[in-house]
Amino acid sequence: MSRSVKKLTGLVAATFTPLTAEGEINLSVIGPYIDYLIEKQNVKSVFINGTTGEGCSLTVDERKQLAAAWCQHGKGKLEQVIVHVGCMSIKDSQELARHAASIGADGIAVISPSFFKPINADALRLFIKEVSAFAPDLPMYYYHIPSMTGVALDAADVLNGIEQMIPSFQGVKYTGTDLRDLGQCVCYSQSHNWSVMFGVDEQLLGALVLGVHGAVGSTYNYLGRIVNQMLAAFDNGNYMQTRALQFEFMEVITFAKNLGFDVSVNKQVMSEVSGLAMGPPRLPLLPCPVSKAQAIAQKIKDFSQGH
Ligand SMILES: CC(=O)N[C@H](C=O)[C@@H](O)[C@H](O)[C@H](O)CO
Ligand SMILES: CC(=O)C(=O)O
Numbered sequence: 001m002s003r004s005v006k007k008l009t010g011l012v013a014a015t016f017t018p019l020t021a022e023g024e025i026n027l028s029v030i031g032p033y034i035d036y037l038i039e040k041q042n043v044k045s046v047f048i049n050g051t052t053g054e055g056c057s058l059t060v061d062e063r064k065q066l067a068a069a070w071c072q073h074g075k076g077k078l079e080q081v082i083v084h085v086g087c088m089s090i091k092d093s094q095e096l097a098r099h100a101a102s103i104g105a106d107g108i109a110v111i112s113p114s115f116f117k118p119i120n121a122d123a124l125r126l127f128i129k130e131v132s133a134f135a136p137d138l139p140m141y142y143y144h145i146p147s148m149t150g151v152a153l154d155a156a157d158v159l160n161g162i163e164q165m166i167p168s169f170q171g172v173k174y175t176g177t178d179l180r181d182l183g184q185c186v187c188y189s190q191s192h193n194w195s196v197m198f199g200v201d202e203q204l205l206g207a208l209v210l211g212v213h214g215a216v217g218s219t220y221n222y223l224g225r226i227v228n229q230m231l232a233a234f235d236n237g238n239y240m241q242t243r244a245l246q247f248e249f250m251e252v253i254t255f256a257k258n259l260g261f262d263v264s265v266n267k268q269v270m271s272e273v274s275g276l277a278m279g280p281p282r283l284p285l286l287p288c289p290v291s292k293a294q295a296i297a298q299k300i301k302d303f304s305q306g307h
Contacts, residue, residue: 006106007195007213008045008080008139008171009213010044010231013041013043013047013218013221014046014050014216014218015050015221016266016270016278017049018033018277019282021279027065030070033276034046034073036274037221037224042224043228045078047082047084047216048070048081048083048084049083049084051148051218052218053084054282054285056086057282057285060087067099070083081106082107083108084111085131086111086113090127093131094133097110097138106138107139107141108140109141109142110127110141111148112124112127112151114150117151121160124153125161125165128140128162128166129162129166132166132168132169135168139170140166141173141195141197142155142158142173144174145173145175146176147175154181155185156185171196174197174199174207179210182212183210186210196213199215201218201220202246204246205230223300225304225307227249233245248303252296256269261296263281265296267281268288268292269297272293
């Protein structure tokens with residue numbers, strides 16, 4: 001890689017994709033969205049067009065427009081804009097990788113294709129290599145999310161030896177609950193100075209103990225300020241306070257899960273808490289009843305007010 005890498009650490013918001021009532025991408029929200037994250041949540045990096053951003057439901061052209069808008073509005077404000085480029089067709093992912101490099105993104109990430117799945121870690125490593133070849137100067141992160149892709153290969157197996165194939169490889173976003181596999185990813189990453197970013201927000205404390213470098217998640221859009229307090233307490237060795245905050249956070253997520261908590265509900269919750277108009281989700285996700293989102297948003301506001 002030709003330039004020095006800014007290590008990805010701390011909290012990263014996995015952003016929602018604002019849509020108009022008619023279901024078109026709404027780029028006018030992105031500027032205010034960035035200001036909200038920085039000013040209200042103390043979150044300075046974003047992961048765009050991922051799960052929360054309904055990336056796989058967007059066209060390649062929409063994804064390019066969104067990535068360009070995030071980079072343009074984030075310039076001089078955001079620390080890092082990581083663009084998720086995962087698609088079913090490797091050609092589309094390559095095009096998005098090349099585009100991300102051309103607009104000054106700070107890194108790219110890719111999930112495994114999930115219709116035709118890689119049969120083993122070798123196949124997945126080869127796929128990641130052929131995508132990063134179109135943006136050789138951009139840090140590449142493997143996005144491990146077996147609950148969505150159905151690809152349950154150990155992430156640690158995917159990492160093993162990948163530095164020899166992909167000089168720009170920089171780490172993993174780990175959205176899974178296998179702490180053995182996660183720990184092995186952290187252990188392997190140490191000697192390469194990679195970042196392991198955790199993606200199950202309500203279980204972050206378990207991952208912090210194993211040494212992850214940060215977290216990428218949907219809830220940091222509206223609970224980033226409090227989770228930043230939790231990270232500070234952890235860094236100060238105040239485990240009682242860290243645990244107390246994690247327990248309160250868990251209670252909010254449990255409440256949401258009991259009502260049914262998916263990207264559609266989450267998106268409406270973001271609109272309610274932030275006041276920004278995220279708009280509806282895209283089919284096959286169905287719009288969430290406002291009363292449900294309001295009940296969850298109220299819990300979040302109560303939690304926020306307490307801290
Ligand atoms: C499956 C999924 O979308 N996971 C997200 C990140 O990867 C998380 O941020 C969750 O939305 C969050 O942990 C709430 O369950
Ligand atoms: C949650 C997450 O990391 C994503 O939206 O991709």
